[in-house]
Amino acid sequence: MILVCGATGDLGGRIVQHLVDADHAVRALVRPETSADALEDLGVEIARGDLRDEASLAAALVGVDTVVTTANAISRVLAGAKDVSIASVDLTGNRNLVAAAREAGVHRFVFVSAAGVDRGMADRAPLVAAKRATERLLRDSGMEVVLARPDMFQEVWLAPASGIDPAKGTALVYGKGNTPQRYVAVEDVARLVAKLAVADDPPRIVEVGGPEQLTRNEVVAAFEAATGRRMTVRHVPRVVLAVASRLLGRPKPALASLMGMALHTDLHPGEWDDAPLRDAGIDPTPASAYIAGSVRV
Ligand SMILES: NC(=O)c1ccc[n+]([C@@H]2O[C@H](COP(=O)([O-])OP(=O)(O)OC[C@H]3O[C@@H](n4cnc5c(N)ncnc54)[C@H](OP(=O)(O)O)[C@@H]3O)[C@@H](O)[C@H]2O)c1
Numbered sequence: 001m002i003l004v005c006g007a008t009g010d011l012g013g014r015i016v017q018h019l020v021d022a023d024h025a026v027r028a029l030v031r032p033e034t035s036a037d038a039l040e041d042l043g044v045e046i047a048r049g050d051l052r053d054e055a056s057l058a059a060a061l062v063g064v065d066t067v068v069t070t071a072n073a074i075s076r077v078l079a080g081a082k083d084v085s086i087a088s089v090d091l092t093g094n095r096n097l098v099a100a101a102r103e104a105g106v107h108r109f110v111f112v113s114a115a116g117v118d119r120g121m122a123d124r125a126p127l128v129a130a131k132r133a134t135e136r137l138l139r140d141s142g143m144e145v146v147l148a149r150p151d152m153f154q155e156v157w158l159a160p161a162s163g164i165d166p167a168k169g170t171a172l173v174y175g176k177g178n179t180p181q182r183y184v185a186v187e188d189v190a191r192l193v194a195k196l197a198v199a200d201d202p203p204r205i206v207e208v209g210g211p212e213q214l215t216r217n218e219v220v221a222a223f224e225a226a227t228g229r230r231m232t233v234r235h236v237p238r239v240v241l242a243v244a245s246r247l248l249g250r251p252k253p254a255l256a257s258l259m260g261m262a263l264h265t266d267l268h269p270g271e272w273d274d275a276p277l278r279d280a281g282i283d284p285t286p287a288s289a290y291i292a293g294s295v296r297v
Contacts, residue, residue, distance in 0.1 A: 002197055003064040005029045005051065005097060006071035007039055010155070011112065014190030015068060015197075016044060024198060029060045029071075051093025054100060061104035068110040068197050069097060074127055077254040086253045090130035098137045108144045110197050111135065112189075115151040115207050115272055116264060124245045124260030126253035146202050148193050151209035151270055152261075154183045154290040158219060162258075166223050166295045171231045175238040175266030177216035182209025182270050185285040188277055195280045207272040212286040216266070222288050226295045238263060 002019055006012035007028035019026050020042050027045040030036040036046045049056025051071055061067070073081075073089035094111075101109055113131045114121070122129040138145040158164055163172025188210070196202045214222065224231055241263035248256035277284045 001025050001027055001045075001064045002066045002068060003027045003029060003047070003060055005067065005069035006112075007044070008034050008036070009070055009072075009075075011153075011186050011190055011193075012070040013038070014187060015070065015194050016042065018191055018194035019197065020044065022194070022198070027060065027064065029057070051097055052088050054096050057096055057100035058104065061100055061106065064101075064104060064106055066108040066110065066197055067097070067101050067106050068112075068193060069094070070112040070193075071097075072127070074254050074257065078258075086126050086130055086257065090127055091133060094130065094134040095137060098134065098141055102141050102143060106143055108146065108197070108202075109138055109141070110146045110148060110193060111138055112193060113147050113149045114261075115149045115209065115270055116268070117149055119268065119271075121261060121264040121268075124242075124264055125257040126249060126260075127257035128261065145204060146196050147205045148189070148196060149205065149207040149272075150189045151182045151184050151272065152265065153186050153189070154210065154285070154287055155186050157181075157183055158287060158291055158294065162262075164219065164223065166227050166231075169227075169229055169231050171220045171223065171233045173216045173220065173233055173235045174241060174262035175216075175236070177220075177235065177266065179266050179269050180213035180215050180218075181265055182211075182213055182273065183219075183287040183290070184208065184210040184274075184277075185290060188282055188284045191282050192277055192280050203276070206276045208276040209270055209272050209274060210287055211274040211277075211284045212288060213269075214287050219287070219291070222291045223295065226292045236262070238266060241266070 007016045047060035073084040122132040241259045245256045245260035274284045
């Protein structure tokens, strides 16, 4: 039995779909207040619970061989939820999950972390710091651990959510915008994580990006080419990102995380590539194809 935590999210839901398609038995940890209808329709077993509720984790883990978790608080926090936080979910909640999985005798634990987690990004972003802390706990857990570390998602970082809005014709560029990144498709990451969950001898660390390297300035140019219109571009200076990510670290850790991640990626090109996707038989979506597709009406 595979327990997926975060199954009602975008990446988590896609991972579940791939596991179900491959005929694996899946249980999903779903918070009491969240609908599980779509998962039930797939034939997924539902365990009601919450990473912050240790008793619910022990119950959800009975008979589980493999845990896959994508669960995180940032999207809900940025949407204004007051009842979840990076500290309680991504830090303490993941700590609870690791301890409960170990106690339950789980064999394999697949943790969706982030590319760059051990290259200084955690110093600027509380979310990434929580991921690094969880990775450390997992390394000492005795379980077979797979750390999946994807680069920035195309659907988040090439989209209005991060300030690129082709419909409005506006684009935010973080810092100078000249550092290349490998934006990766959520669907490609989902297929990879589902394979890692059931592979015979998976790699322990999988740092991965998309097939194409693009700077933020090149991203804007690609949107302009795809729409045939110039965009109004606003740069957020590095110094603003640096100061804001420091000052907001305590009062607004989710916002601080976004600014810290944006600054880090403007300073450091990724050192990973798409080899893990290709090795798994996945033909990855280039960022430029995503951009062209996202502006089509
Ligand atoms: N965006 C990027 O560029 C990027 C890059 C690298 C790595 N990542 C990582 O990739 C993953 C993305 O996952 P996603 O797209 O599925 O995220 P998502 O759409 O934001 O979904 C978050 C999931 O976590 C669940 N969750 C939140 N708090 C919980 C709690 N206390 N207990 C149990 N579950 C809880 C949510 O449940 P509810 O529906 O009940 O709230 C939901 O299922 C994350 O781990 C992220 O850090 C993202």
